[in-house]
Amino acid sequence: MALTGWVLFAALVLGGSQSQVAPAAGEDRERNCSTTPYLPPTAVNTTLRLQALRRAMAPFNISAYIIPGTDAHLSEYIAERDARRAWISGFTGSAGTAVVTQTQALLWTDSRYWIQAERQMDCNWELVKDSFISSITDWLIAHLSEGEEIGFDPFLFSIDTFKAYDVRLAPANRVLKSLQDNLVDKAWTNRPPPPTDSIFRLPDSIIERTWQMKVDHIRQQMRDNPYKPTAVLLSALDETAWLFNLRGNDIPYNPFFYSYTLLTLDDIRQVHCSFVHLHTLL
Ligand SMILES: *[C@@H]1O[C@H](CO)[C@@H](O)[C@H](O)[C@H]1NC(C)=O
Numbered sequence: 532m533a534l535t536g537w538v539l540f541a542a543l544v545l546g547g548s549q550s551q552v553a554p555a556a557g558e559d560r561e562r563n564c565s566t567t568p569y570l571p572p573t574a575v576n577t578t579l580r581l582q583a584l585r586r587a588m589a590p591f592n593i594s595a596y597i598i599p600g601t602d603a604h605l606s607e608y609i610a611e612r613d614a615r616r617a618w619i620s621g622f623t624g625s626a627g628t629a630v631v632t633q634t635q636a637l638l639w640t641d642s643r644y645w646i647q648a649e650r651q652m653d654c655n656w657e658l659v660k661d662s663f664i665s666s667i668t669d670w671l672i673a674h675l676s677e678g679e680e681i682g683f684d685p686f687l688f689s690i691d692t693f694k695a696y697d698v699r700l701a702p703a704n705r706v707l708k709s710l711q712d713n714l715v716d717k718a719w720t721n722r723p724p725p726p727t728d729s730i731f732r733l734p735d736s737i738i739e740r741t742w743q744m745k746v747d748h749i750r751q752q753m754r755d756n757p758y759k760p761t762a763v764l765l766s767a768l769d770e771t772a773w774l775f776n777l778r779g780n781d782i783p784y785n786p787f788f789y790s791y792t793l794l795t796l797d798d799i800r801q802v803h804c805s806f807v808h809l810h811t812l813l
């Protein structure tokens with residue numbers, strides 16, 4: 532780096548440290564769940580939240596409930612309304628899976644997030660410093676008896692994720708039980724409402740291809756495909772946004788809107804949860 536570079540670098544470092552806000556007392560400390568527990572001010576008290584979730588679990592005959600950190604479109608960035616794992620555990624990192632039983636609550640996450648998790652979770656939670664699904668299934672097999680059922684929300688699992696759990700749980704006779712209702716949502720009072728921002732169409736001046744051209748192209752690929760698919764289902768939010776040259780604002784800092792698209796050779800069906808109807812925009 533040239534000298535002027537170093538000067539600029541030093542100025543940035545000094546300027547940066549000057550503008551830094553000092554952390555409030557204890558915010559930079561991790562919890563200590565020993566006999567005399569210490570909780571930093573950043574920790575969330577999850578006692579009542581866990582009580583409510585366990586009450587919601589009771590009627591379903593499940594011994595454990597799995598709470599992943601994604602939304603129903605398997606988005607990487609999610610809206611606060613879908614941050615179920617963050618709400619139940621206090622841990623807001625972008626990766627991690629929680630498992631709750633009637634007596635225990637555990638969070639699995641990778642090494643990027645261990646310190647953050649120790650600052651955000653209270654002593655109701657145990658941190659497991661591992662992020663492989665096999666670690667979760669090992670724990671479930673060790674702590675649940677044969678025949679016991681493990682609840683999950685099918686909208687929050689890809690087929691691959693489901694298989695990764697099932698391939699280990701099924702031979703051990705621990706039964707995955709798909710529950711239509713999300714049990715965290717049942718427990719979550721004051722859950723943020725669905726977004727109401729509108730969907731907008733990209734101006735013709737900046738699009739490369741019209742949505743009709745893109746739809747034609749996909750249908751051509753369907754006809755050419757040896758499996759002869761009769762439909763294509765789009766559930767990822769960027770897929771529908773891209774295909775129809777539409778944008779939205781349902782997730783902070785993401786130009787997408789909640790939607791599903793079912794495209795057949797002669798029909799297009801869409802489900803979305805915004806107030807503007809897609810067909811009025813197409
Ligand atoms: C947690 O607290 C206990 C008792 O106060 C202390 O002995 C222990 O060293 C602490 N652990 C950490 C990691 O600070």
Ligand SMILES: *[C@@H]1O[C@H](CO)[C@@H](O)[C@H](O)[C@H]1NC(C)=O
Pocket residue numbers: 570576577578579
């Ligand atoms: C957490 O909240 C519960 C219920 O309000 C309360 O009884 C408990 O003392 C709180 N725990 C801590 C560590 O503040």
Ligand SMILES: *[C@@H]1O[C@H](CO)[C@@H](O)[C@H](O)[C@H]1NC(C)=O
Pocket residue numbers: 592594678679680
């Ligand atoms: C409830 O779970 C137990 C195992 O914990 C299982 O043996 C039983 O068949 C389940 N009952 C129902 C109605 O699913």
